[in-house]
Amino acid sequence: MTTSDAVDKRPDDQVTDAGAEQPAEPPQAEPTPAKPGYVQPAIDVTALTELLDGKYAEVRNLVRQNMVEEKQILLDEETMSTDDFRDRVRDVVVKMASTGQTGMGFPTEYGGGGDIGGSVAAFETLAYGDLSVLVKVGVQFGLFGGAILQLGTKAHHDAYLHDLITGKLMGCFAMTETGHGSNVQALGTTATYDAATGEFVITTPDDASRKDYIGNAAAHADVAVVFAQLDIDGEGRGVHAFVVPLRADGEVLPGVRIEDCGPKMGLNGVDNGRIWFDGVRIPRANLLNQFADVTEDGAYESTIDNANRRFFTMLGTLVQGRVCVGGAGINAAKVALVIATRYANVRRQFEATSEDQEELLLDYGMHQRRLLPRIARTYALHFAQEHVAAALHDVFSGLTTDEQDRRQLEARAAGTKVLGTWHATDTIQECREACGGAGYLSANRFAALKADTDVFTTFEGDNHVLLQLVAKGLLTDYSSEFEDMDQFGMVKFVAGLAVGTVLERTSAHKLFQAIKDVLPGGDQWDQEAGLLDPAYQQAMLRFREEHMLAGVARRLKRGIDSGMNPGEVFSRVQDHVIGAARAHVERMVLDSFIDKVSALPDGDLKVALNLLCDLHALSTIEADRAWFMEHGRLSSARSKAISREINDLCRKIRPLAGDFVDAWGVPVEMLRSEELIG
């Protein structure tokens, strides 16, 4: 008698249900698992590209064409001196500006394209190419241009927009300081109003308050939008934005000191610098006065009474930057996946199924596991990004004026940025490793992709801080007090008035009722619904989100009720706060994918995208299956069945992998990697 026989005789021994028995997956002799009735779909790559490019196909193709014309810049990055490369990047940006590509989001009367959605599409697409160009575009047209447009009024638009759209006037966005990056409400730079001369005096009180990491500052900017604490007659009015000249004819102006930030991990085509102001005087008109103004005699005026809310309203108008960075992260991940997938489709290593020929990497189960769920997630994020870009377009084109929509946009933009940029970091790393030592050579693109995208996770908002912002919106139900709260206030708010509302909204009872309406199985829906039923997948993620959120609200309340310091309560609950926010965003991303696919007409494309959508949904559940088991929503048997289903989906998707990545339309010139993928 073998030992395994002995074990099998212990019926209560859960040990044997693991590797030992797997009736659901009988081994098959065929190379692909052709279950009866399953027909492998064929992908029309052109049609899929059209679907992905959507309504902005034209502008995306313009960008593709522009970047192919400038393909040399991918090599220049390796060979030029830093100074030369910075100038080269600026020249490319200005040249691209002349095609209309970078000014899509500005009003037509100043030479812009008048299409905010188009401007996001253009920016995202630029992420297929050199990322210094992308970030320089972001600094000039997104941050600097966006601040002038959104925080300024007609006089500022008339004065600056035309020249900044052409790139004749270069500017920077001087918000971050050495001492404050995430907590920008606590900036140290001051702008003191001098009523005698009608000027603001801009001052850097200490080194912690110098402006830091400011793109365009070290070499190219003529002016800066400077965020500073407005002081009138000794009274602090909070952070406001001012236009401050930095250079004339390329020379730094008196009272301004600029230092180069020096070499960076990547993006060395962008001239980041530090700026100190020593009592620099600017006219009163240089206050960007969309939300607040100072009269000549020094009276402060604003349509928004509360200082916190005013500040967050100002910040809220700059949300496009986050939308753009998220999209850029997703598209940079695509470049890595195209290279790694094509490589895995031609590279052979080790004899496996044949004694004569080595095996293609992509025929290894583990390699499929490494690449295919990441392709699926990239599709999911692509559609989520399409959703957030459309919402941005609607809000900022005035197609919707609902305040709730605006706040939800801010939360969605933050969340998509977080997932998109972490996805880029993770995917580029995995793809590099999947290309072995060859992936380490600069000629094969991963070096630049990895180094340049690294900062995405912390700029335009540190990802953890952004997830807290998402959680704040959820916990306060985007209430009107939303913008009026710092972290401190949020804890107290949630622990106080809001907790009842949150618990009511997230109640298991309501949730179950909603789920029962769409899923079979009644109370047993989570055990009886099919794993590939999108309603099941959505219900699982919805359940997790609501449950986590309720847990956070309860924990905050309990901590406050027990007399604990709100900061200490927050610190202890912080991992749950972050977890709930992440769960929320994951659910929205899946919803976007499912909505997109379900709206497609029947046919091979729908079948193929459904495979990918299932792979994404189940991979997302699998990644957090511990949580689902801990909370009674997943039996151990079903959890294992999900892992098997994922492997099965990988085998089905494997022959389609090349088409899926080709459909992204990354120009071959942007891939380089000649020796890897031919």
Add this chain to the structure above:
Amino acid sequence: MTTSDAVDKRPDDQVTDAGAEQPAEPPQAEPTPAKPGYVQPAIDVTALTELLDGKYAEVRNLVRQNMVEEKQILLDEETMSTDDFRDRVRDVVVKMASTGQTGMGFPTEYGGGGDIGGSVAAFETLAYGDLSVLVKVGVQFGLFGGAILQLGTKAHHDAYLHDLITGKLMGCFAMTETGHGSNVQALGTTATYDAATGEFVITTPDDASRKDYIGNAAAHADVAVVFAQLDIDGEGRGVHAFVVPLRADGEVLPGVRIEDCGPKMGLNGVDNGRIWFDGVRIPRANLLNQFADVTEDGAYESTIDNANRRFFTMLGTLVQGRVCVGGAGINAAKVALVIATRYANVRRQFEATSEDQEELLLDYGMHQRRLLPRIARTYALHFAQEHVAAALHDVFSGLTTDEQDRRQLEARAAGTKVLGTWHATDTIQECREACGGAGYLSANRFAALKADTDVFTTFEGDNHVLLQLVAKGLLTDYSSEFEDMDQFGMVKFVAGLAVGTVLERTSAHKLFQAIKDVLPGGDQWDQEAGLLDPAYQQAMLRFREEHMLAGVARRLKRGIDSGMNPGEVFSRVQDHVIGAARAHVERMVLDSFIDKVSALPDGDLKVALNLLCDLHALSTIEADRAWFMEHGRLSSARSKAISREINDLCRKIRPLAGDFVDAWGVPVEMLRSEELIG
């Protein structure tokens, strides 16, 4: 009635046991969780450094001193041209060689230090500094020198060792080809014996067979150890190593063509190149003939009959490279953690516990979660590395001659390399993000750390391939057939004879018996033992390892029995193979940590390290808690208790974090980051 009341009335509803109720963690008003009787230990940093440096403190301090003297090289990396920096790195390497630091592992009669353990310690410590220097040292003394020492015989030692130890003779290790990195048995370069002249003719038959990514090749190497398929009279004898001159007086020799690999993601102080051989003739004596020889008239002789085994025996002698890379990864992670921890101890952001002062980053629960388990894991890996380095020393110093020991060393070296290098990639990334935008500046070290260490995960063996090697050893029980098997053979072997043995060895019955002997609770040990009982922690990891291994064996057997192609079987089981290997290595790492701590005398240091060891053990279980739940070893309540315990441990360790990272003794000059950490 609130909805939560309604929910609470459903006693079977597991939903409510989550966020809702957490009796084990009552909120407390104190900033640190001082449970009754708990006394916070104080750390004697010097004593801890002594413990960590161990018996090789002297050589480690020599390296620290040498790198501080050469600290300028960290700046040179940013400012010099590639050519100049390569020369600078070579000069530093040669200078360090003159101190005895790099020759520790060679026999004293040739000017070496005669201490293999010391040579690993020296190499590891070098990872605190510039990593081009580290890798250049690895290429010259580890790979090139190691090949001469291990594969050559006295004539080769006499001819080369003295000069290579001083750096007068520079060499490279030409194994990898463009077409073959992992599967080196299938290399394409040929060495054909010409009995008429008594020479070998070295030829690169096609571009896929060119030597690629070869360190020292592009600029500095005088000679190469070339791995090529030995051909005698048309009969292939497998891969052997030959000394082939590349340059004389700096000029590349006739018949040899060398191309620069060009810019890389990092390590640009190392001159990687590609080499083609066009019928290069070398004397018969240039065959490194430790394991096989060719007589003058062309007879092939070897003490090892089987070609596969001969090849793997040769490779096995080169295991020191893997040990060294693993140690380097662990030490590079330390540098990142020192910077991020010190930063989190001085950087404040957002008011949290106080309305007047912003909070230190390290007082945020999430920030503790990001850094402290990684510090704990670094300690665990440090002690695991100490263990494998000691085993290497014993085997290669002839202190043990047991074949089983040698094979276990190979598996352990592979496994530690895998975990150590992935840990470096993960930790450096997390630490960079934890330092925000500042972490992106080259002056703050992460740029070089990240770029330079990236390749560690795929060189000296791709991590996934290495884990397969570990699994092979486990599945075949390090049997004598071990070295005689490729992947193909392993599948068949395991499915055939070995499966009974594996199942016997890994039987749940035996395992439970062993566990019962050390843990209370009988069959309920996994529910009744204390979470902080090391025997419980070890039993959990042991259970996972054995169970996964048995699952792999059964799956392989079932696939083969059903008539499936062995390669297809392997592909489908590959994720389980990788998982089992990883579980094995994780268990060994934890054992090393527990063994080390339990051997300490009672006192604060032991108390402090026990906290860290608990944090590591529970974090490791938490990371795979889904598996433990799936396999009946963890209830959902206990799983959640583990997460709470981890948060509690983090709060206890938080005040000690600075001491824990300082004890690694990274010279402050190697940290740079003046603006981050003062």
